[in-house]
Amino acid sequence: MLTRKQLELLEFIQKRMAKDGVPPSFDEMKDALDLRSKSGIHRLITALEERGFIRRLAHRARAIEIVKLPEALEKKLGKPAETSGFAPQVIAGDKVAPPPAAMPVEVVHALELPVMGRIAAGVPIEAISEVSHHVAVPGSMLSGRGEHYALEVKGDSMIEAGINDGDIVVIREQGTADNGDIVVALVEGHEATLKRFYRRSGMIALEAANPAYETRLLRDDEVKVQGRLVGLIRSY
Template identity: 70%
Template sequence: MLTKKQLDLLAFIHKRVQRDGVPPSFDEMKVALDLRSKSGIHRLITALEERGFIRRLAHRARAIEVVKLPDSMTDGGFTPRVIDGDLPDTPPPPAAQPVVTIEAQELPVMGKIAAGVPIEAINQRVRGVTVPASMLAGSGAHYALEVKGESMIEVGINDGDVVVIRETSVADDGDIVVALVEDQEATLKRFKRRGDAIALEAANPAFETRVLPADQVKVQGRLVGLIRSY
């Protein structure tokens, strides 16, 4: 059994849903029933819901389903209708993210290269490292070396980094190269020509530039990439 106010509110909601396709607001309900505050509407809504005449839909603003009507308001042909409010039932699914495929290639790590005092020439593989294929620019074979020392820190090459080298015997001024000195020592330095001599420049003021006769310096490769582990 419904009270007169409950019946009036149910009739008002049902009429507005049938006419407009959306339920009335709490303010409209308050005015229609001549109540002084919306708290009274809340109590009536709760009472109707507890008695099974309406159902409020969670997470949806102003969404009420009229489940049934009393016999005095229906001829038996009533069908419940769900009215969508302002908010969706569930958030829309996130946009599909494109699948990015990165091609990679394994390179041999041919020991350590000095970024400081030259060390013995590089001549054997110690392990492998996987690098993005996009890093392997240009023609020719590639290999990797682990950096030892801090002579190139001002260009971002730190002790322990792995540098990717493209094999070549020529270099332009300013290239960072693997240079073989007197067929015995290998070092990673910036390559500069000075007349008939070659300057191997460090990128750290604590290290001096080495100037050597051109026939004592052989370029073994040019820096094309760097890998850092943290």
């Protein structure tokens, strides 16, 4: 038995796929159902998947397969259950074959995170607080509870930690850090930078992972931790 919102979402997805051949985005689903946030859509999608009405395809975040329709919805769409001949509609993804030496990996569902502009891995830049776009990340990358966001890396000061210019880093919002954590640090209230965090002799050390950059030593009141690195996405 589906709730009214679950039924509305399933109908919207079916109509969009029948019309355009592609599933709607999470933003389009949110607007169509008049919800305030995409977290509500995530819950509805999960409920529909658990009940066997849809299947999310692993290799593309927006790819959705409709497995079946409830009898009430089939009748509403003019397809009686006993004569509809309904067949699942699958949107082909862009998955490519792995190289021969590649090890198999476990594929997990993807979630969309806001990309809050660019973060300096070098000389600090002004703090970013506006969403520039969204990016899909594996759900397993989101560490623990709490809010997450993403940032585009600018600079090369963290290259020895495997973080390159242009990479997308996934950040878990938190105000504290342990020694050695890679954090988003707000410096003197207006500069944001991505560095390793250490406490040394009553001071905060923001350490680069590139010998070309000096470690910055700052007073405790000059540094505010805004989040900890939990994942990285790279485009080739």
